[in-house]
Amino acid sequence: MKNIAILCSGGDVSGMNPALKHFVEYSLQKNLKPFFIYDGFEGLIDDDIKEASYCDVAGIITRGGTKIGSARSTRFMQKEFREIAKQNLDKHSIDMLIVLGGDGSFRGLDIFYKEHGVKFCGIPSTIDNDINGTDYSLGVDTALNIIKTSIDAIRDTASSFKRAFVIETMGRDCGYLALVSHLTSGSELCLIPEIDYDLKSYEENFKTQIENGRRYFIAIVSEGIKQDSQEIADWFENKIGIESRVSILGHIQRGGNPSIYDRLMAYKFITHAIDGLLQGKKESVVCYTKSDFTYKSINEVANIPNKLDSQLLSLIK
Ligand code: F6P
Numbered sequence: 001m002k003n004i005a006i007l008c009s010g011g012d013v014s015g016m017n018p019a020l021k022h023f024v025e026y027s028l029q030k031n032l033k034p035f036f037i038y039d040g041f042e043g044l045i046d047d048d049i050k051e052a053s054y055c056d057v058a059g060i061i062t063r064g065g066t067k068i069g070s071a072r073s074t075r076f077m078q079k080e081f082r083e084i085a086k087q088n089l090d091k092h093s094i095d096m097l098i099v100l101g102g103d104g105s106f107r108g109l110d111i112f113y114k115e116h117g118v119k120f121c122g123i124p125s126t127i128d129n130d131i132n133g134t135d136y137s138l139g140v141d142t143a144l145n146i147i148k149t150s151i152d153a154i155r156d157t158a159s160s161f162k163r164a165f166v167i168e169t170m171g172r173d174c175g176y177l178a179l180v181s182h183l184t185s186g187s188e189l190c191l192i193p194e195i196d197y198d199l200k201s202y203e204e205n206f207k208t209q210i211e212n213g214r215r216y217f218i219a220i221v222s223e224g225i226k227q228d229s230q231e232i233a234d235w236f237e238n239k240i241g242i243e244s245r246v247s248i249l250g251h252i253q254r255g256g257n258p259s260i261y262d263r264l265m266a267y268k269f270i271t272h273a274i275d276g277l278l279q280g281k282k283e284s285v286v287c288y289t290k291s292d293f294t295y296k297s298i299n300e301v302a303n304i305p306n307k308l309d310s311q312l313l314s315l316i317k
Contacts, residue, residue, distance in 0.1 A: 019270050
């Protein structure tokens with residue numbers, strides 16, 4: 001029986017727990033012994049590695065976050081700690097690793113593979129959906145649904161009070177969450193880092209809309225834009241002439257009950273990751289593009305800046 005381990009790295013996403021559940025089930029089905037590495041690469045360095053069983057994953061499919069914890073490890077960037085990590089894997093006879101994380105984690109793994117030959121398969125997992133080479137990262141659908149519910153709720157109060165609401169989404173330098181939320185909620189304004197903007201160009205139109213009876217505005221802005229959300233709210237008050245409020249959705253976007261789509265994607269990603277390792281893939285990332293799964297190299301995924309889908313972008317224009 002061969003040993004295989006899984007860890008979560010970077011920002012947690014809803015979908016990690018369903019992935020852990022299927023990891024245990026599918027490993028056992030494939031006659032592999034599954035191990036959990038707790039708290040990301042930190043646990044790998046500190047030997048927080050335990051064999052996993054069905055009992056560990058009972059009842060977790062409905063829960064956001066990750067049962068085995070996650071971390072952003074700076075120690076794993078240092079050679080001496082990667083050597084300790086390798087010794088710990090050897091102690092448990094583990095030579096196959098699955099990592100749920102983002103491109104930074106995959107880059108670290110690639111160095112680890114080159115130094116120590118530990119085979120790995122990455123599963124893109126970030127609500128930001130900013131990983132090059134995959135159209136979808138685990139957790140995005142749940143985050144979008146939470147944003148949708150929040151915007152719908154804010155719209156109720158915005159319209160009651162004749163106010164403008166500036167709703168800030170996460171995403172780091174990527175405007176995907178904001179853009180999709182804008183398109184699917186019918187908001188009046190969307191500002192994302194990928195598109196330069198000039199607020200002045202909206203002023204005449206927005207003022208006319210108020211004159212014609214508009215009671216509220218919803219603006220969805222991504223956290224990576226050049227201005228603070230409060231500055232956008234001030235602009236609504238001072239230039240458009242409507243009372244405004246800011247609502248920063250924050251970490252609420254990262255938690256919550258995983259959507260059906262994320263549960264299913266978690267199962268599919270894990271199946272492909274384990275199958276890939278068993279077929280001899282040594283350093284790959286399972287990507288989902290054009291409605292299909294493929295294995296890509298680290299260079300195709302981690303070293304090229306991600307671009308927003310041009311079709312989506314054309315919809316905003
Ligand atoms: O990468 C995921 C993400 O949620 C980003 O959207 C956000 O900028 C960041 O992580 C927040 O990080 P932290 O949880 O460390 O505050």
